Amino acid sequence: MKIWTLQKKRVGDWMAALRAAGKEVLAPCEADGLLRFRPIDDPSAIAVRPGPCPFPFxxxxxxxxxxxxxxxxxGGKVNLREEEVLxxxxxxxxxxxCDAAAIKILDTVFLSDPPDGFYQLRRSHLTIVTLGCRQAVPSCFCPAVGLSPTSLEGSDLFLWEEDDRFLVYGVSEKGDRLVQVSPDLFEPGEGPEPDQLPSPLPFMERKEPLTNVGQKLQGLFESDLWQEVGRTCLGCGICAYLCPTCHCFDIVDESDAYSGIRCRNWDCCAFPLFTLHASGHNPRPDQPSRYRQRVLHKFAYFLQTFQQNMCVGCGRCSLFCPVGMDIYQIVLQLTGRCLV
Amino acid sequence: MKVRNDYLPDLVRIVAMTDETVDLRTLRLVFEDPSLRDRFSFLPGQFGQYSVFGVGEAVFTIASSPTRKGYIECSFKLMGKVTTALRDLEVGDLIGFRGPYGNGFPVETLKGRDLLIIGGGVGMAPLKSLIEFCLDNRRDFGEVTILNGARTVADLLYKKEMEEWGQQEGVRVIQTVDPGGETPEWRGKVGLIPNVLNELAPKPDGKFVVVCGPPIMIKFSLQVLDRLGFSPDRVITTMENKMKCGLGKCGRCNIGPVYVCKDGPVFTAADLARLPRDY
Incomplete structure (x- = not known):
């Protein structure tokens, strides 16, 4: 792995060079009253806080x-027009x-057969520059799902803050090409292996493993515990909307008398209409059964289908849940490791 | 840039419609693209996404048999938004179709076997495809027994087809309506399908059973078949779950790790026994 250093004060120059090379730079900044990824020209607008950016990439x-x-x-005919994607x-x-790792999970869904053309196109144009975490926030639990504040999963370049500069690790060729856009900004550097960096890992409290709990959770399918843990859920859907791996969607038509579109919109398994049949039958008739689906999909079913958990431990769902449901604690409770 | 787009439907024209019951209609559809009319192939039990432009998509099985080329059929019950809009359409109107999706019935496994086909209500639709497939390949299949039920005499569908099928050699049709659903002229049986099945007490003898209907009918029919000694890997059923994409992405039709749209909709009773009760 190649390692460079980049002076923090030169990040703006790098961004300008990337833009000059025809690339759009998306970084966390304040937009719509939230912190989220937006195309950005001015490096001073970048808002990086400890923990993940509230709205995922x-x-x-x-x-x-x-x-x-x-x-x-x-006149009795309908003309379909394919959507052009720019x-x-x-x-x-x-x-x-955690967010870079989440993109690899989305890849397994949207690039597996049959690949999703819209996702595929966007993904092929994306290069991911990750910033390792020098600090964790209390909701973080990446070590519990086999990741860490310095894991390289899904990254093309990996940055590590060191005083007034970044250590820049070239993880993929795609990442190296971003360095080649303005090679004079990057000096060859030295640094430890990323897993040897002084990350907050030893001090993180939430690291009871949530991997390999699939079978145990599935064995609890009929358990009353779901009533206990699921009945506080309001079904607001914030967990799915802020989750970097949730990918369920709805397909709807929007039209008037002359024309229309068919579109897909984010959806959420916590919503009562999600599984409601036209007949009125609903396989998941209450919040506990919907919450059970959420937990099992992430920690049991996805594991069976794709050999990995569908959770990266970013903690957003716990942090932003209006009733404080914490999936980490709940899985521990379900698997008998915690009585909170 | 244009991208691979599996959501773009093909246009199909309604060339005929049959009102099976007061709220159940069968449409015969022909692809607008002439090359698709012959090229389109599928298996009995596979389904499609049918769309009314401006309203949305709904999933129905393909009710015709792949042996009958040039058209496809679907039967739908007036139920929700899309089916209401579909009923407002007339012969000559265009709708969208994408598919076929799903695994379909294991017709190769069924070859050479006696078949017991049990259908309740609109659950007969996928079975119609299978029955026509068997009758069009008559020498490949053994005896076919059809047990068909509905709530009332007026709710029985495919009346003309049932009569034709019943006249064929090696085919037996038994019809039943729920108690209270009979008319003075009714000569069939009166009773819920699982009860009639119990009374008929067919012997397993290497038969394969295909069951399709409302969830409650399937549930109790599977119990009766189990009691009668049918092996769960020879009892086949089809599941329905709400679906949007049909491609194993949208996360709506899951039963445990299984996507009904991709891994199903056809499952054996043995498959179902391994899945969580999430349907």
């Missing part, structure tokens, strides 16, 4: 609203390691 690969095609009615080369700057 997911929206740039899998937008909340995607037009699939449009149509026009014309994508620049994009650089995702200052994702956290």
């Amino acid at each position: 997911k929206e740039w690969l899998f937008p909340p609203h995607q037009v699939l095609f449009s149509y026009q009615f014309e 994508v620049n080369d994009q650089v995702g700057l200052f994702l956290r390691p």
